[in-house]
Amino acid sequence: MAEAAGLPRTVGLLGAGVIGAGWAARFLLHGVDVRLFDPDPEAERKVGEVLDNARRALRRLTLAPIPAEGGLTLVSSPEETVAGCDFVIESAPEREQLKRELLSAVDGVVGPDVVIASSTSGLLPSRLQQDMRHPERMLVGHPFNPVYLLPLVEVCAGQRTSPEAVERAAAVYSALGMSPLIVRKEIDGFIADRLLEALWREALWLVNDDVATVSEVDDAVRLGAGLRWAAMGTFQSYRIAGGEDGMRHFLAQFGPALEWPWTKLTDVPELTDELLDRIVAQSDEQADGMGVREMERLRDDCLVAVLQALRTQGVGAGAVLARHERALLGGVAKRDGGAEDDEGRPLHRARVQPEWVDYNGHAHESRYLQVFGDATDGLLRRLGVDAAYLDGGHSFFTVETHLSHLGEASAGDDLAVTTQVLAADEKRLHVFHRMTGGDGEVLATAEQMLLHVDTGVGRAAPADGEVLARARGLAARHATLPLPHRAGRSIGMARPASA
C-alpha cells in the first residue's frame, strides 16, 4: 500500500520535538516504518504520548480505511537513523548551524537519490544545503502543528535543489493526505510564517502595551476572523466583504486605513523578563490547570470537528480531507473487490454529525430515522432499485415506522445498521433495522413498512419481477433469523378519565 500510494517504505526522522513527533505520527499512521533520532532521553515517552493523541484524532477524523501502523525504531545517532530509509526529514531546533551539521552528517551516509527535507519554519534552504555533497536532493518541507492533522506543508527549493526532489517530496506529502504549497520565491519565513509572524508580533505588542491579555487576544481571533480564516483565508473573505463590487471596492474602501496607525509594525517588542513573565502568567491562567496532552486532545477534537465541517462544504482543508479519503477508499475497493454483503454485516454505516445534536446533548430523534432511512435506501439499492428503476416511474415509499430509542448517540459516534427483511410481497416490504454504536450496544431499532408505488399515478403497484424476486429471496433467507422481540410492538399507556 505504502509504495503504491507514493509513500516511502521507511522514513528517517532527525528530531522528536513537537514537529518531529508529529511527523512520526503521520507516517506511522499511514503504514510507513519510522526510524527516529533525538538526544532527549525522554524522546520515546514523548513520541508515544503524541502518537496516542494522533491515533485518537485520526479515528475520529475519518471512516476511511487506515492502513496497519508502521513500526517505530528509536536509534542513537543521526547516521543510524537514515539506514535503509528512502526519505529523510530533519526537525531540529531553529539554529542554522545545528541544522547544517545534521544535514551534512546524513548527506554522507544516505544514497544521493534520497530526498532530505528540513522542517524549518523560515531558514533559507540555499543556506542549509551549503555544506552538502548532494545539495540537489535537499529542500524545505515546512509543516504545521499538529502535523498529523493540518494539511498544509510549504515546499521550498534552494538554489541547488533539483526539480525531481521537489516533485518527489510533493508526492510523499500528498500521499500522507497533505496539501503541498510550492513556495516559488525563496524568502525568509516563506509564506505562511510571514503571515503568522506579523500577527504574532502585533499580538505581543498588544500584551506588552497592556491593551489586552493573551485570552482577550485569542478571543479577538477565534470569535471573529479566525472562523473566516479557517474557511476561506484572508483575500477571499475580503472579496466577499467588498459586497457586490468585490475586491476592487474593498481595496478602495479600506485602502486608506493602510495609512493609519492600525498596527505597530515599525518595531518589535523586546522580550524582557517582565514581558515574558506576564505572558506566561496570563497563559497559565487561560489554561486553567489543563495539562498539555489534555489541551492537545481538546485542540485535536476541535480541529477534527472543523475539518469534518469543512468537508461537508468541499472547501479548503475539508476538500483536501475528502480527496485523501477517496484515495484511501480506492486502495480498499481494489482489495475488497465484489464482496457480497450478508445479514450479519451492517448494511449501512454513519457517523453522528455535529449538527445532529440537540439541546439534550445527543442526536435529535429525527436523525436516527435519517440513518435508518439511509439503511433502507442501501437495502433498496441491493434489491435493484437504482436510478434507472426510479426513472422508470417506480419506487418504494415508507408508510409506517416504529422507532424505539434504547441508548444515546453523541457527536462523532460511529453507527452501524443491520437490517432484517421480515416479509415481502408484490407491493409491500416489511423490514426491521438495528442501530449499534461503536461498542456494539443497540442504540435504536426501527420497524418499517414500505409500499411499492407507481410514482406516475401516485398509487401502490406491484414491484418489477427482478426486484420482487430479490426481496422475496432475502425475506426467505432472513426468515431463519429469530423474529426481533420489538417487532409488531405498539405504544400503550392507560388514558386518564375524561376531565
Next chain:
Amino acid sequence: MAEAAGLPRTVGLLGAGVIGAGWAARFLLHGVDVRLFDPDPEAERKVGEVLDNARRALRRLTLAPIPAEGGLTLVSSPEETVAGCDFVIESAPEREQLKRELLSAVDGVVGPDVVIASSTSGLLPSRLQQDMRHPERMLVGHPFNPVYLLPLVEVCAGQRTSPEAVERAAAVYSALGMSPLIVRKEIDGFIADRLLEALWREALWLVNDDVATVSEVDDAVRLGAGLRWAAMGTFQSYRIAGGEDGMRHFLAQFGPALEWPWTKLTDVPELTDELLDRIVAQSDEQADGMGVREMERLRDDCLVAVLQALRTQGVGAGAVLARHERALLGGVAKRDGGAEDDEGRPLHRARVQPEWVDYNGHAHESRYLQVFGDATDGLLRRLGVDAAYLDGGHSFFTVETHLSHLGEASAGDDLAVTTQVLAADEKRLHVFHRMTGGDGEVLATAEQMLLHVDTGVGRAAPADGEVLARARGLAARHATLPLPHRAGRSIGMARPASA
C-alpha cells in the same frame, strides 16, 4: 421577548452596506423591528438579498426556536431612522467627518438615554463623540462580517462614554447571541483589527513582491494556522506548540526569530494601480465566476458548519452559540407563559425546506419526525421545560415513536401540527401528533412515548411537581377528545416460511 431578553424593541440603523445589512439581519431575525437609512437607491434590494442569505444560514445553524421576524422599514433621512428607536447603530463608511456628522444628526433627535453605537473598525470613539451633546451614550460596537453569524463584537468606550452605556450595549449584543469583547484601552484599530491589519499588510506585501498569489496566500492560511485560529486563537495554539514546557519554552524557542527578517513590518506597500490590478485579477481567477451572493452562501455554509463543529467541543464561538441556544429556549418559555393552547390550535408550524427533499421528490421521512420533534419541544416548553429546567438536570427523552405516512409534503408546503396528550404519569408522557398540509389534509401522524430523565445520572426520574401537574391537566382535558384511531397501532405482515 425582545424586552425580556435585553433586546431593544426597535433599532435604528444608519448605513446599509455589508455591515449595516448584516446588523439588520441579526436584529430582524431576533424579532426586533428595524428602521434603516442609506442613500444608496439600491439599498432595499441589497438588504433583502443579505437577509435571504441570513435566514438560510440561521435555519441551518440552530434547531433552537427563533422568534417571529421583526419588521423592516426603509426611511429617507437619518433623523427619520431613529424615531421611536431605543438603540441606534451607525455603519457608515470609514470617514471620521462623515461619521461625526451622522452621529450629531441623530444625537439631536433621539432621547439622551438611547445608546448610539458606531460600527467603526478602528476610529477612536473619543474623536467620534466630540460634536455630540450627549456623548456619554456614544460608544463603538465593532462587529465582523458576516454580522449575522460571527459572535465577536468589540465594545470600546470613548473618554466621555458612561459605564451604563457600555453595560446596555453589551446586554443588547449578548441578547443577539454575540460575545462582547470590552476593549479596556482606547487605541486605533482596537484589538482584532490590529491583528487583522498586521496579517493583511503582510499578505499585500507577499502579492506585491510576487512571492505568492492571493489564492496561495489564502491556502497558506486556511490549510494551516487558520484552522487553529478558529478553535483556539494564537497564544493558546503556541502554548501547545511549546510542548510539555508550555509558553515559556515556546517563547524561548521562537524568541530569536523575532529578530530575523520574517515579516516586512517596517513599511506599507503602496496600493499602486499595478498592484490593485494584480490583486483584482488574481481574486477574479480565484472566484472562478462565482457571484458575491453565491460566495456568501458558501462562506455562510462553512461558518455554520464550523460553528456547529466548535459547539460539539464547547469551545470558542461554539460555546457562545450553545449559550445563546439555551437563552432562546428560555425566552420562548417565558413568551408563551401561561397562554394555554387548546387541542384545536396547532402547537407547531413549519415550512418544508428545499434541502429536506429526497430523490422521491418530497420530504425525507426523517424530516417528518424532525417536525414532530419540534412540536414535542413546543409542548414541553408549554409544560414548563425551559432552559432553567434543563440546566437543573432534567429533561424528557423520546423512547418510542410510531409514524404513519398518509400523504406527501413537498418543498415550500406549510405544515401544522396539532398535539393530543393521551396520558401522563410521574415519569411518562404519551402523545399523539397530527401533521396537516396547507389544505388541511392529514399528511402524517406520530404517536410518541416520552420518558422523564435525570440527565445527571442518565436514568428515568419523576418530573418536577409543576411540570407534572401541567402534563396531567392537559391529559385530563384531552381525554374528552376521541382516541385517535391510529393510536396503539402496530406494524404487521405475515412472515414467509423459513428458507
